[in-house]
Amino acid sequence: MTPLLDVRDLQIELVTAHGVVRAVDGVSFTVGRGETVTLIGESGSGKSTTAMGVLRLLPEGLAVLSGSVRIGGRDVLTDPGAARAVRGRTVSLIPQDPMTALSPVHTIGRQLGDAIRLRHPELSRAQARERGVDLLGQVRISRPETRWTSYPHQFSGGMLQRILIAIALAGDPELLVADEPTSALDATVQADVLDLLMELQERTGIGMLMITHDLGVARLVSDRIHVMKDGRFVESGPAGQIVERPAEPYTRDLLAAVPRLGAWDEDGTAIEGAIP
Amino acid sequence: MTLLAVEDLVVEYPTRSGPFRAVDRVGFRLRKGGSLAVVGESGCGKSTLARALVRLLTPKSGRIVLDGTDIATLPERKLRPLRRRVQMVFQDPYGSLDPHLTAQQIVAEPLRLGGVSDRAERARRAAELLDQVGLPPSALQRRPADFSGGQRQRIGIARALASRPDVLVCDEATSALDVSVQAQVLALLRELQEETGIAYLVIAHNLGVVREMSTDVVVMRAGRVVEAGPTETVLAAPADPYTRALRRAALDPTAIHGVKPRRVPEGSPS
Numbered sequence: 001m002t003p004l005l006d007v008r009d010l011q012i013e014l015v016t017a018h019g020v021v022r023a024v025d026g027v028s029f030t031v032g033r034g035e036t037v038t039l040i041g042e043s044g045s046g047k048s049t050t051a052m053g054v055l056r057l058l059p060e061g062l063a064v065l066s067g068s069v070r071i072g073g074r075d076v077l078t079d080p081g082a083a084r085a086v087r088g089r090t091v092s093l094i095p096q097d098p099m100t101a102l103s104p105v106h107t108i109g110r111q112l113g114d115a116i117r118l119r120h121p122e123l124s125r126a127q128a129r130e131r132g133v134d135l136l137g138q139v140r141i142s143r144p145e146t147r148w149t150s151y152p153h154q155f156s157g158g159m160l161q162r163i164l165i166a167i168a169l170a171g172d173p174e175l176l177v178a179d180e181p182t183s184a185l186d187a188t189v190q191a192d193v194l195d196l197l198m199e200l201q202e203r204t205g206i207g208m209l210m211i212t213h214d215l216g217v218a219r220l221v222s223d224r225i226h227v228m229k230d231g232r233f234v235e236s237g238p239a240g241q242i243v244e245r246p247a248e249p250y251t252r253d254l255l256a257a258v259p260r261l262g263a264w265d266e267d268g269t270a271i272e273g274a275i276p
Numbered sequence: 277m278t279l280l281a282v283e284d285l286v287v288e289y290p291t292r293s294g295p296f297r298a299v300d301r302v303g304f305r306l307r308k309g310g311s312l313a314v315v316g317e318s319g320c321g322k323s324t325l326a327r328a329l330v331r332l333l334t335p336k337s338g339r340i341v342l343d344g345t346d347i348a349t350l351p352e353r354k355l356r357p358l359r360r361r362v363q364m365v366f367q368d369p370y371g372s373l374d375p376h377l378t379a380q381q382i383v384a385e386p387l388r389l390g391g392v393s394d395r396a397e398r399a400r401r402a403a404e405l406l407d408q409v410g411l412p413p414s415a416l417q418r419r420p421a422d423f424s425g426g427q428r429q430r431i432g433i434a435r436a437l438a439s440r441p442d443v444l445v446c447d448e449a450t451s452a453l454d455v456s457v458q459a460q461v462l463a464l465l466r467e468l469q470e471e472t473g474i475a476y477l478v479i480a481h482n483l484g485v486v487r488e489m490s491t492d493v494v495v496m497r498a499g500r501v502v503e504a505g506p507t508e509t510v511l512a513a514p515a516d517p518y519t520r521a522l523r524r525a526a527l528d529p530t531a532i533h534g535v536k537p538r539r540v541p542e543g544s545p546s
Contacts, residue, residue: 036536042454043425157318186317187481191525198536213454216527223536239536243529257459259484261528265513 002073003030004175004207005054005091009067012046012053012231023049025231026067029224031175034201036208038218038239041228042254050228051179051211055093056083072174088118092168094178098160098185102152108163109148112136115170135166139196158189162196169200175207182217194221215258219243227251278341279475280306280329280362280443285338285348287321287328298324300499301338304492306443309473313490313507315480315522321499323367326447326479330364331355343442360390360439367448369428373420379406379431380416386438405434409464426457433464437474446489447479462488483526487511495519 012024024046031037039047052058054069056076069077072090076083087093095101102111112132117123123131129148136144139162152160161181168176178197182190198221200206212218218225222239227250235248246252287299298321306312314322327333329340331347340348347358363386366372373382383402392398403416409430420428429449436444446465450458462485468474478489486493486507493510495503495518503516514520 042456187483187525187527188317188521214527215455215529216532219529219532220527221536240534243532253456255529257456258529259459259462259482259488261484261487261523261526261531262508262511263531264511264523266524 001032002070003032004072005029005031005209006070007050007054007067008069010050010053010069011066012049012058013064014049014058015062015064020064023231024053027226027228027231027233028067029226029233029236031207031209033174033207034205035223036201036210036221038210038212038222038225039228040212040215040218040225040254042213045228046231047211047213047228048179051093051177051209054209055087055091055177056080057093088115088171088173090173091175091177092171092173094161094164094168094176094181096180096183098157098164099152101164102160104152107149107151108136108155112163112167112170115167119171132166132170135169136163138169138200139163139166140192141166156189157185158192161185161189161193165193165196165200173206175209177209177211179211180213181210183212183214190217197221215243215255227254277308278305279308279310279343280477281339281341282329283339283341285325285328285340286336287324287333288336289324295336298499299328299335302494302496302499302501303338304494304501304504306475306477308442309469309475310492311469311476311478311490313478313480313486313493314496315483315486315493316496317481317522319498320496322479322481322496323447325496326364326445326477329443329445329477330362331359332364360386361441362443362445363436363439363441364445364447365429365432365436365449368452369425369432370420370452372432373428373435375420378417378419379411379423379434382420382431383434383438386435390439401438402434405438406431408437408468409434424457425453426461429453429457429461430464433461433468437468437472441474443475443477445477445479448481449478450485451480451482458485465489483511483522484528495522 008028009026010024011026014021014023027050029037039050041047053065065077068075071086074082074086076086109132113128116128116131133144133148141147141162182193201208210221219239225239225242226233227235229250235251242251246255283303285299285302288295288297302325304312314325316322328335335348338348339346342358347355380399380402383405384398387398387401406415411430450461480486490507493507494501497518503510503519514523
């Protein structure tokens, strides 16, 4: 079966003030239906550039891409028209910072409604609203019908991220690209958003390309993990293998750098005399 | 021996609808050379608490007893000589250093304020401090824009150490850093504590950082302390529902097992 996303030997060169930088140096990976594939790395590893390149969201003229990127079978590198055609339909982006991703001067309903009508121009405003309220309910916004006319500043960061997920879902995508979707959120809020994404995937079989620097997040949500450094994959494999049996020194160093939490009594039934 | 005792501390911000109590009757003790962490999520009041402890804010009521002197509401004139004893490392390494000054000048500034009048002596001490935090001599004449986030945070630590404080308040000092850089900065802080016997008050939301950097912990929610105790005990068997939610939401990659385990909690109790 054709994967939703098929990236082969992707290279991205960025034109900067200091010359041309090869930010992504020949990476290949796929994302299939119902799968979550994660690119993990530290600042400057090229993970976000890869995601933005796949979506053709890097500034034309300042980014040179080569290799091949197929989304739903369509090559978006050779055909910019294909990239425009799949964005917001076959594939949607969940951005990193929910506080700045929405327009502060338009209501949530207007922004979600626009996204819905972009995909379904045949819908009336009222029909788009009906569908939007349903989407807000799906991303666990309580009493969504009353929030339609609210502005972004009236929501918390976690709620805004869920609204952005609703907007991403507006085009009935088969693939979500999530660029550090929970990095700006508190731990308990992050847990809610990750849980929502996993539930959504279980229900709809949507594929996900996750970008994160957080090994805990990667381990939780991923089927496969690619560890990225200096524009290349240093190690790739199933999530459990990468965390439990890392082969590469760099992966081991990354894991060793994560502060350990130690065991805990999750059920609240303290065991007398247990060895800590 | 108790170095810093905080008792019944209340900090309020004025708002249009009346005062907002950001810190509500908080109390704890930090011993000389000890490490205490204050943990909680955005808006719980932990950064306000940090700012009150270094008296960037004046509390409404309560006591901050530093080595026997209550500094909670001490007027600036009397506070000044005590300020050098409690220093702070800020969260944002990009916003907390003057971009016009060289690293050496940044670190020399508190020395000048502390009465080291000889310029050459200040420069020498600043160079020493930068060396202590692991920056090369070539760093001295460079400005913040030339440094990475981790290097800037080292400059911030050197600046805080310049006045030889007894307490260092680290307000999310590593949360803006990559995990490998965070590990380096945490290791540096531990080494400095071993060398100098400085006490740490670590403000953090990352429970892993809390475990590495503290022997005791205070958990805050909505301005109040909901749980306190030895770090190992609180993390191994959290008693308060909110602490449990925090603990459950903290993702230690090596503690997650299975394929897509979906081991995510319901979130904070409301």
